[in-house]
Amino acid sequence: MPVRAGWVRTGTELAQIRHMSEVELKFILDEASPKEFWARVKASGLAKGSPTTKTLRSIYLDTSEHALKKAGIALRLRRDGRRWVQTVKTRAELHGGLSQVGEVENPAPGGRVCLEAIPDASVRDEVLQCVNGAPLQPVCETVIKRSASELSLADGTRAELAVDVGQILAGGRSADLSEVEIELLEGSPTGLFEIAHVLFPDGGLRFSRLSKAARGYLLAEEGRIDLLLAPRNAEDVAIDADEIAEHAARNILRECLDQIATNVVVVRKLEDSEGPHQLRIGLRRLRSVFSVYAPVLESPEMTRLNDEARWIGQEVGRLRDIDVVTNDIVQREAGTHPDEPGLAALSGMLSRQATQVRQRLLELLAGARVQAFLIDLTRFVETRGWLVPQDFDQTARLAEPVTQLAGQALGKRWKRVRKRARGIETLDAEQRHELRKELKKLRYAAEFFSSLYPAKRVDPFLKRMKKLQTVLGDLNDAATVKTVLPGTDATAGDPTAQRAIGWVIGASQARAEHGWSGAKALWRNLKGIHPFWK
Numbered sequence: 001m002p003v004r005a006g007w008v009r010t011g012t013e014l015a016q017i018r019h020m021s022e023v024e025l026k027f028i029l030d031e032a033s034p035k036e037f038w039a040r041v042k043a044s045g046l047a048k049g050s051p052t053t054k055t056l057r058s059i060y061l062d063t064s065e066h067a068l069k070k071a072g073i074a075l076r077l078r079r080d081g082r083r084w085v086q087t088v089k090t091r092a093e094l095h096g097g098l099s100q101v102g103e104v105e106n107p108a109p110g111g112r113v114c115l116e117a118i119p120d121a122s123v124r125d126e127v128l129q130c131v132n133g134a135p136l137q138p139v140c141e142t143v144i145k146r147s148a149s150e151l152s153l154a155d156g157t158r159a160e161l162a163v164d165v166g167q168i169l170a171g172g173r174s175a176d177l178s179e180v181e182i183e184l185l186e187g188s189p190t191g192l193f194e195i196a197h198v199l200f201p202d203g204g205l206r207f208s209r210l211s212k213a214a215r216g217y218l219l220a221e222e223g224r225i226d227l228l229l230a231p232r233n234a235e236d237v238a239i240d241a242d243e244i245a246e247h248a249a250r251n252i253l254r255e256c257l258d259q260i261a262t263n264v265v266v267v268r269k270l271e272d273s274e275g276p277h278q279l280r281i282g283l284r285r286l287r288s289v290f291s292v293y294a295p296v297l298e299s300p301e302m303t304r305l306n307d308e309a310r311w312i313g314q315e316v317g318r319l320r321d322i323d324v325v326t327n328d329i330v331q332r333e334a335g336t337h338p339d340e341p342g343l344a345a346l347s348g349m350l351s352r353q354a355t356q357v358r359q360r361l362l363e364l365l366a367g368a369r370v371q372a373f374l375i376d377l378t379r380f381v382e383t384r385g386w387l388v389p390q391d392f393d394q395t396a397r398l399a400e401p402v403t404q405l406a407g408q409a410l411g412k413r414w415k416r417v418r419k420r421a422r423g424i425e426t427l428d429a430e431q432r433h434e435l436r437k438e439l440k441k442l443r444y445a446a447e448f449f450s451s452l453y454p455a456k457r458v459d460p461f462l463k464r465m466k467k468l469q470t471v472l473g474d475l476n477d478a479a480t481v482k483t484v485l486p487g488t489d490a491t492a493g494d495p496t497a498q499r500a501i502g503w504v505i506g507a508s509q510a511r512a513e514h515g516w517s518g519a520k521a522l523w524r525n526l527k528g529i530h531p532f533w534k
Contacts, residue, residue: 022103024183025192026094026208027200034147034163034178037199041149041161044198051149051163056080058142060213061113063134071130074213077108084111088123089213095254096261096378097207098189140170140216144177150185157191159184161199168212170220177215177225179208193379203367207261207374231274232262234285238451245405246384246398249293252448253381256286261374264365267316273323276316276361283313286377288444292409295397297386305380308373315364319357325484326350329477330504342500349497350484406449410533413442424523429479432516436472439465449533457532464529468522471515478512481505 029037041047058078062068068075074089086108092101104120113136118124144166151159162181167174182192182199196205210218215225237255239248259282266275290297290306326347334343364370379385388394420435427435443465450458485501 022089022099022101022183023189023192024099024181025196026097026099026182027180027196028206028208029163029165029178029180030206034165037163037180038147041151041199046151046153046195046198047149047161048152049149051147051161053145053147054081056142056144056146058144058212060139060141060216061136062139063131063136065134066139066217067130067132067134068127069139069217071126073127073130074211075113075127075136076213077111077113079111084108086113086117088118088127089211090123090126092211094209094211095382096257096374097209098192098378098382099211100382101211140168140213140220142166142168142177142212142216151182151195153187153191153194155187155191157184157187157194159187159192159195161195168216168219168225170216171223173219173223175215175219175225177212179212188383190379190383193375193383196375197372200371201368203369203371205371205374206265207378209262229266229269231266231270231272231278232259232282233278234259234281234447236447236451239402239449241401241403241452243402244398245293245296245400245402248402248405249289249296250381252289252293253286256282256289257377257381260286260377264370264374268362268365271358273320273327276320276323280313280316280320283309283316284440285444287313288441289448291441292413292445292448293405295400295405299386299388299391301376301380301385305373305377308369312364312370312373315361319354319361321480321484322350322354322357324477325481325504326354329481329508330500333504333507337503340500340503342496342498343503345494346485346497346500346504402449403452406452407533409445410442410449410531413438413445414531417442418527421523421527425520429475432472432475433479436469436476439469439472443469446532453532457530461526461529461532464522464526468519468526471519471522474508474512474515478505478508481508 038051041051056078058076061075061077072090072092074087074092076087076089078085078087084107086106088104090102090104092099094100102123104118104123106117106119108114108117115124115127115131118127144164146162146164148160148162151161160181160183162183164177164179164181166177168177182195184192209227210225218227219225235255237252239251260279263275263279263282266272267279286309287306290302294302330343330347330350334340334347337343376385417435417438420431420438424435443462446458446462446465450462481504485505
């Protein structure tokens with residue numbers, strides 16, 4: 001999407017200088033060969049003619065201390081045919097595969113870097129200040145065979161589709177890379193997501209989480225070109241008190257998107273029980289954002305995405321519940337009571353059941369419906385998918401100070417918790433469960449807005465709330481045990497296993513009731529502290 005383009009003369013040569021904002025969707029191509037992929041592109045009817053193929057050699061440069069990288073700048077020399085082009089990339093953002101980056105290009109005759117030739121004065125000054133006279137040296141190199149074709153949609157959206165297959169080289173190491181990029185040439189970024197739906201209809205898609213420059217630096221420094229695949233916990237998002245509600249919502253949604261998308265891949269690729277746990281947390285946090293920020297985000301698309309997140313969460317929850325019962329409850333009892341043989345046998349039966357549930361979940365996460373959810377969630381977050389043209393008051397709500405929304409949302413959540421906790425000593429199992437859910441919603445809201453308030457007021461409140469949540473968590477575990485264990489069909493006719501089931505149900509219930517005996521005091525401690533948002 002060009003922002004400015006001009007023409008300058010260098011000697012007798014007429015060369016174009018480009019200053020652009022590059023917007024593109026990036027995916028890892030690991031489910032199909034480039035040939036198969038291009039056949040799908042041709043069948044889609046979006047491409048204009050056959051793809052053109054060329055080899056691109058790119059060299060990324062920096063100081064010995066990687067001053068440019070630390071400043072969020074990438075400096076590249078690229079050979080394209082007979083031409084060498086110098087490119088500076090700045091302000092890079094990558095969320096859910098959507099890359100948005102500032103880009104300045106100018107000719108580099110003979111493949112020589114010339115920082116003084118950077119045409120944008122502000123970018124030039126920033127680069128020169130970062131380098132500060134230090135010599136530049138190659139960090140990494142990419143040699144890519146690029147097949148590209150222009151795509152177009154009926155609404156006038158134009159994009160370049162590029163399939164990059166090649167190698168990244170750094171520090172005597174090399175690594176293969178196959179990547180798909182859909183770069184916006186004309187129109188709205190929403191068109192990129194429409195194209196993604198058409199080109200990847202069957203599921204199994206994986207967002208590219210790093211730029212080629214970032215992969216090259218990673219190869220040079222750590223010998224790999226991708227982030228380590230591991231369960232991803234939620235991360236704090238610092239909100240500024242001067243922010244408007246819409247910007248704060250977008251930033252928290254980005255965090256939820258990254259946690260969900262990463263853990264979808266983790267569950268598919270790794271056998272780690274923490275993966276389903278963190279995926280379910282990410283989905284719950286997303287739905288909490290939708291609820292807390294409803295005055296800002298309320299829209300038909302938000303409602304649809306919320307329903308999809310609930311469905312995926314329920315499917316993930318089936319595996320997570322079995323994992324909890326097996327790893328946290330049955331194995332604990334088996335370790336404490338080794339003389340009870342049925343416990344070890346029950347643990348094995350549950351592990352086999354978990355394998356079947358996991359396989360079904362893997363198929364679901366690799367399928368078209370979950371993929372469509374991830375693409376649509378990214379579109380919602382990055383293209384203001386909450387806008388409703390018919391809602392004429394929405395603009396004012398979007399521009400409200402986030403502090404105003406935070407106080408209202410936290411007050412509303414706290415009121416619901418107090419209502420559910422009324423007569424806490426007489427609550428039955430269902431009422432305790434409802435209290436647990438309201439406390440969890442309050443905790444998520446408190447975490448979303450915590451950076452707006454002094455830590456000395458937030459931390460004591462959260463600490464007391466978490467203690468009460470722990471007690472309620474034991475109650476939930478006991479309820480989960482009752483749900484999961486009777487469904488262990490393999491124990492039918494096995495008295496030892498049936499005894500173990502009774503043992504675990506009784507032990508978990510006793511543990512929960514023992515913890516609940518102190519709930520009244522914990523609630524009194526929480527209720528007695530002044531709410532930090534008032």
